[in-house]
Amino acid sequence: MASDRRTLLADAALAVLADEGIRGLTHRAVDREADMPPGTTSAYFRTRAALLTGLVTRLVQLDQAELHTTAEQLPPLRTAGDLVDGMALLIRQRLTGEGRRRSLARYACAVESVRDPELRAILVPRENTGRQAVRLFLAEHGVTDVENRTHTLLTCIDGLVFDRLVSGGEVPREVLEGLVAAALRPPAARAPAAG
Numbered sequence: 001m002a003s004d005r006r007t008l009l010a011d012a013a014l015a016v017l018a019d020e021g022i023r024g025l026t027h028r029a030v031d032r033e034a035d036m037p038p039g040t041t042s043a044y045f046r047t048r049a050a051l052l053t054g055l056v057t058r059l060v061q062l063d064q065a066e067l068h069t070t071a072e073q074l075p076p077l078r079t080a081g082d083l084v085d086g087m088a089l090l091i092r093q094r095l096t097g098e099g100r101r102r103s104l105a106r107y108a109c110a111v112e113s114v115r116d117p118e119l120r121a122i123l124v125p126r127e128n129t130g131r132q133a134v135r136l137f138l139a140e141h142g143v144t145d146v147e148n149r150t151h152t153l154l155t156c157i158d159g160l161v162f163d164r165l166v167s168g169g170e171v172p173r174e175v176l177e178g179l180v181a182a183a184l185r186p187p188a189a190r191a192p193a194a195g
Contacts, residue, residue, distance in 0.1 A: 006054060009044055010054045016029045016030055017109075018105045018108075022111075025051070027041040049116070052116070053118060055105070059105055059106060060122055070086070072129070083180050090130070091157065091161055095161060106123075131154065134153060142186075145187065150183075
């Protein structure tokens with residue numbers, strides 16, 4: 001029962017953070033959002049830091065579940081077009097509905113984590129089926145620097161989501177195609193050292 005209540009309150013905290021920003025995230029606001037008696041949130045999360053930690057932990061759980069579900073829904077990534085389709089789906093999920101609210105909360109928490117090592121440790125990108133699928137796709141297409149290319153590609157997707165949250169609009173497919181092409185491009189040959 002207590003873990004269910006904590007989850008309910010963490011979900012309410014996510015909603016408050018997405019709708020009202022970091023300054024609006026208070027124990028009272030979470031009580032109202034969760035439709036709980038005053039003081040309920042502070043009974044489960046004594047401090048603001050504890051509330052943020054609970055919120056971020058829940059956010060990561062929801063994100064991991066979404067990535068797992070998305071990866072299961074997609075066919076195996078065989079072509080660059082398949083990877084572009086998968087990225088487009090993920091971006092769409094992160095910019096609409098509950099995914100949009102989680103994205104707003106995620107970026108607010110990321111800023112807070114700059115000064116909070118505990119939050120930063122929770123927010124560190126984790127292994128998931130989506131990341132594994134990208135890594136495997138790149139390896140199967142002869143990319144030699146798979147870890148760095150995977151990280152760069154997924155960081156670019158994250159940046160595009162942030163940009164569209166702030167400025168609105170959709171991410172054009174040709175932008176995603178360019179990112180995939182860059183990830184698949186062989187490394188440039190180094191010029192010989194002058195000697």
